[in-house]
Amino acid sequence: MDFDFTEDQKHLQQEARRFLSANCGTARVRQVLDEPDTPFDAELWTAMADLGWQGAILPEAYGGSGMGATDLCAIAEELGRAVNPTPFASSVYAFAEAVNLLGSEQQKSRILPHIASGHQIGCIATAEGAGRPDLECAFVDSSITGRKVPVTDGDVADWAIALANDSHGESLYLIELKRHGVSTSTLPTLDPTRSCAEIKFAGASAAPLGEAGSGKALLQKIHDRAAVFVAFEQLGGAEAALATAQDYAQQRYAFGRAIGSFQAVKHKLARIYVANQIARSNCYFGAWALESQSEELPRAAAAARIAATRAFQLAASEMIEIFGGIGTTWETDCHLFYRRAKQLSLFLGPINMWKERLAAEIEKQWAHADSHGGNL
Amino acid sequence: MNFHDTEHEASYRQKAINFLEQHAERKVIGQPGISSCLSPQALLKAAKEWQALKADHDFACISWSKEWGGPGGSAIESVIFAQEEQQFDIPEGIFQVSLGVCMPSIIKLGSEELKNRFVKPALRGEEIWCQLFSEPAAGSDLAGIRTRAESTSSGWVVNGQKVWTSNAHLSDFGLLLTRTDPTVVKHSGLTMFWVDMQTPGIEVRPINQISGQSGFNEVYFTDVKIPDSQRISDVGGGWKAALGTLATERLAIGGAKGADCRELVALASQLPCDTGTVLKDPQFRQKLADWYVNSEGINLTRMRALTTLSRGGTPGPEMSIAKLVMAEQLQQLCDYAMDLQAEFGIINSPDISEQAAVFQKGWLKAPGSRIAGGTDEILMNVIAERVLGMPGEIRVDKNRPFNELPVGI
């Protein structure tokens, strides 16, 4: 039984925390929040690349450091804690992982070194409007046409992976964004510390990624992997929100006593603690499934995703309640967490979709045995 | 990260499985276990036999040292055995207080003589212990107990009443918390003893629970004489001793047992509805996912605590969340499972009800689970104060002698 970060991973995590508290304090996050023309913190992005984070788990052959998935999870928790204003999630957890998993040798060696060095950014373009409309993007005559909206980091990215209809059904495509036939426009969102765009493809050249006709299943694989890392970011955010609320509850006085001495406040904090512990345990299971390439990854990823989403959203919203009026102002940091919790809860698909997915996995795991009166 | 057993752990697990397979049947989903089929007397007998059998094979109280009759195994081994044992249909619910709550206190506080006399028979299930702490006027506020122990030339005389004493009617001995000095502040006037439940003046009256069972009792003390040799704390040092007992109690109780996701899926896969079976109903699936995440979260949190143990550390406070989460979930999940059955949910019969009435049973048990061993509210206070460092309550009872405190019902 060894179900925790190793000493080395804990050390890595401490280093990451130290680096981020020096280079990604909330003042820095606020610069991105307050300046509409700053889509992300480019200086921080470069500093992260100097540490090798963008290529942490990519193979050394493609400019990566060849670390394990759990190592990146440890870093992700810290990035979440710092509410990092960068396209890391899109470029590293989703795009780079997808290319590394599905790409041809040529695609990998052409693209991944630039992602690992931070010189290029990738994103994943799946949504086509509100709800879950039918897929309209189409690949015809070796080019792609259609619209993806919203695309997280689509306006700053060099590459996108998109799902499109073709003669095989639905397939994944790699598209270079700063090319003819692609236009992007930045969209206002609830979390201005992260960037978001609408992308229009009008005959943009695109290369198939992975097996033709299997786009949906492959996309799910990409989502499963990314969801584990994102869950660690959510966990980090939830822990930071709890720590901030805890601190405030001890310092703020009302009725002649610290508000943390009121039971209603204590119980809110206790509930957050419980949610965070449950999230942490599920996240670790996700990390294990990812690193060990377990068949249980779909179930583990969904559980981590659900638990961590729940924890971060609870912590971020209750934190504002605990702060009182000051928590609702632009000046305090509460809303950084509130915004990011929502942003991350929608990135990679909403929570009800993940719950459905988990239910399907549970069904696979159990329903068969049960219908035969099977043993525990 | 991995879940692999070490070589030693794997061989221990295999040994445990061999033992269990030889002596017990695996549980079957949807079928009532023997604990709910046997009469109370038969259950007691079966539980005692099972405990003795485990002791003979070194599987009882695995982590207790050889000195006290245990096999001197590791904490990991005892968890491995528990993981395997819970998959078997064995008589449950008799020794939790005796071995999980009382004996650890006896081992910690008792004299050598006392330990030599009591630990081994308790471990073998030959003698059963109960915890005589709560009273009508003192549960969460345990330090508010009133049962008086007065010092006389020949020892102590005890008068008062205990309540909610699990298994007192089956017990041979009890761990008794009393007030020896009502004129000092309440935490300072307490003293702990052990008592023989056959001592003249002790009367045990069963209480009927909402489940229809009588697992706990009122215990009356009328001029009960206890020699000073049966005192196991300093005079006035009972509170500190009791805190130790309560800490082990919270660990022993862990997650509430009863119906959970597995049973819910078994039910849903057989219940018809518009979408085929309930298992295919989107609303059902959303709820299932939420509950599953909690149950797995608690299981996995236990793995984290174990990991700390196997690395030679002391587990943090994470496991304090187990009972809080699982007792609440038991109540909500059972309630929902009955709703799924429509009118039929009201039927409470192991022979007729779906899944042998596990949901009806769980629903009746859950309110008690949320209270026993610390209520939801008290557990949240504990998390907020001891784990998260929030200030304690403003108290009106701290600096006044016990006998001057306001009293209610």
Ligand SMILES: Cc1cc2nc3c(=O)[nH]c(=O)nc-3n(C[C@H](O)[C@H](O)[C@H](O)COP(=O)(O)OP(=O)(O)OC[C@H]3O[C@@H](n4cnc5c(N)ncnc54)[C@H](O)[C@@H]3O)c2cc1C
């Ligand atoms: C099934 C079962 C088995 C039990 N077995 C045993 C046993 O073997 N031995 C034994 O000694 N006891 C036993 N108990 C007793 C148990 O420990 C107490 O019932 C429990 O501690 C609550 O105390 P109370 O019943 O007096 O409720 P109270 O303390 O009166 O609580 C009533 C309500 O007030 C709330 N409350 C009280 N104080 C606070 C506070 N400070 N902040 C917020 N809310 C508060 C509680 O949360 C609860 O909701 C058992 C109880 C049950 C249900």
